[in-house]
Amino acid sequence: MKKTGYDYLFKPINFKGLRLKNRITMAPLYLGYAAEGGKISPLLLEHYKLMAQSGAAMIVVENSSITPAGSGSPRTIRCDHNRYINGLANIARTIKDQKCRAALQINHAGRFAYTPDPVSASDIPAFNRSPRPLLKKEITKIQKQFANSALRVKKAGFDLVELHGGTGYLLSQFVSPRTNKREDRYGGSIENRIRFPLEVLKRVKDLVGDFPVGYRFLADEWLPDGLKLKESVVFARELAKNGVAYISVMGGTYESFFLPDIIKKSRKPGYMVFLANAIKKEVKIPVIAAGRISTPARAEAILKDKKADLIGLARMLWVDPQWVNKTRQGRDKSIIKCNPKCDACMQLVMKGRPAICPKWTKEKRRAYKDKT
Numbered sequence: 001m002k003k004t005g006y007d008y009l010f011k012p013i014n015f016k017g018l019r020l021k022n023r024i025t026m027a028p029l030y031l032g033y034a035a036e037g038g039k040i041s042p043l044l045l046e047h048y049k050l051m052a053q054s055g056a057a058m059i060v061v062e063n064s065s066i067t068p069a070g071s072g073s074p075r076t077i078r079c080d081h082n083r084y085i086n087g088l089a090n091i092a093r094t095i096k097d098q099k100c101r102a103a104l105q106i107n108h109a110g111r112f113a114y115t116p117d118p119v120s121a122s123d124i125p126a127f128n129r130s131p132r133p134l135l136k137k138e139i140t141k142i143q144k145q146f147a148n149s150a151l152r153v154k155k156a157g158f159d160l161v162e163l164h165g166g167t168g169y170l171l172s173q174f175v176s177p178r179t180n181k182r183e184d185r186y187g188g189s190i191e192n193r194i195r196f197p198l199e200v201l202k203r204v205k206d207l208v209g210d211f212p213v214g215y216r217f218l219a220d221e222w223l224p225d226g227l228k229l230k231e232s233v234v235f236a237r238e239l240a241k242n243g244v245a246y247i248s249v250m251g252g253t254y255e256s257f258f259l260p261d262i263i264k265k266s267r268k269p270g271y272m273v274f275l276a277n278a279i280k281k282e283v284k285i286p287v288i289a290a291g292r293i294s295t296p297a298r299a300e301a302i303l304k305d306k307k308a309d310l311i312g313l314a315r316m317l318w319v320d321p322q323w324v325n326k327t328r329q330g331r332d333k334s335i336i337k338c339n340p341k342c343d344a345c346m347q348l349v350m351k352g353r354p355a356i357c358p359k360w361t362k363e364k365r366r367a368y369k370d371k372t
């Protein structure tokens with residue numbers, strides 16, 4: 001095979017008994033391809049087959065809900081009951097058949113949930129709705145729901161489960177000083193605010209045994225009164241100490257994503273790499289960097305400079321599912337790039353519609369429209 005010059009990108013990595021064939025992973029990307037009720041649709045399976053055929057070493061499947069009350073949307077995948085295991089097994093098999101590792105992200109959306117009665121750490125309103133602060137017994141119930149869902153992920157045949165501590169969802173609502181105003185042992189100091197996700201992790205690990213558990217990690221909320229790196233590094237150290245398989249770093253929440261300064265920042269190539277770099281300095285487990293890593297050269301430099309151990313591609317891989325194969329074959333100049341000024345995918349999914357990329361050919365766009 002032609003030498004690519006991307007030795008770091010194509011170097012395998014081992015962790016928690018798993019071998020990844022290279023350093024490229026798909027970061028979770030909800031595109032609204034499941035059917036109503038979170039049912040596993042032919043389009044969803046087709047999508048993940050394509051992503052797994054990309055040559056990436058691991059696909060982290062989009063967020064799935066641990067309880068209907070914590071679901072992000074009507075098309076969010078479900079893992080809150082054993083009846084969903086068969087459908088989830090179809091996704092795992094589809095990905096693994098392509099010699100690619102499969103992970104599923106599990107989530108409770110908390111104050112952003114698609115429900116008339118959202119819950120959170122405290123009653124800080126989100127988009128004009130005030131969530132109800134969770135009672136202690138409800139906290140325990142949700143922790144058990146995370147654990148039971150993780151066990152279903154294992155039973156469905158995935159290689160790993162990822163806890164969604166990003167995007168400002170429930171796990172991070174406890175960690176944030178902005179959304180957690182509790183006066184009990186789950187609120188106040190950073191040590192108290194990280195108690196809830198650490199207890200979730202413990203319950204998950206106690207139930208799934210040696211099954212690897214990754215963590216999507218909110219390093220900075222990018223809000224004046226929000227969580228900042230200074231505190232999140234404390235949490236990263238504890239996650240590593242408590243046995244997570246990797247930390248996948250991101251910044252921002254639904255309350256900061258659409259602020260003019262943040263929109264500007266997030267159009268820049270590699271806009272979240274500095275956060276991954278800061279976390280990597282604190283831990284000895286693999287760290288995933290994501291965020292407009294649009295070229296193999298950039299990805300290679302991130303690894304070479306030890307800013308991260310793994311690359312997470314979300315929209316970058318969806319826009320061009322041949323990103324990895326083209327790189328390996330030395331055809332990286334032909335990679336189709338996501339337009340930083342376009343947020344069509346986000347706009348469509350926020351309207352409850354399946355995502356279609358303007359960069360695709362007319363035929364591909366039409367084919368996706370026909371299937372949704």
Ligand SMILES: Cc1cc2nc3c(=O)[nH]c(=O)nc-3n(C[C@H](O)[C@H](O)[C@H](O)COP(=O)(O)O)c2cc1C
Pocket residue numbers: 027028029030031062063105164166167216250290291292293312313314315316317345346349
């Ligand atoms: C439409 C859309 C859906 C997303 N869904 C998820 C998700 O389900 N879970 C998650 O952790 N991150 C999610 N993300 C964040 C991505 O994983 C990733 O961090 C971000 O898009 C930056 O990477 P990229 O520039 O390669 O897309 C989503 C992002 C977008 C734009």
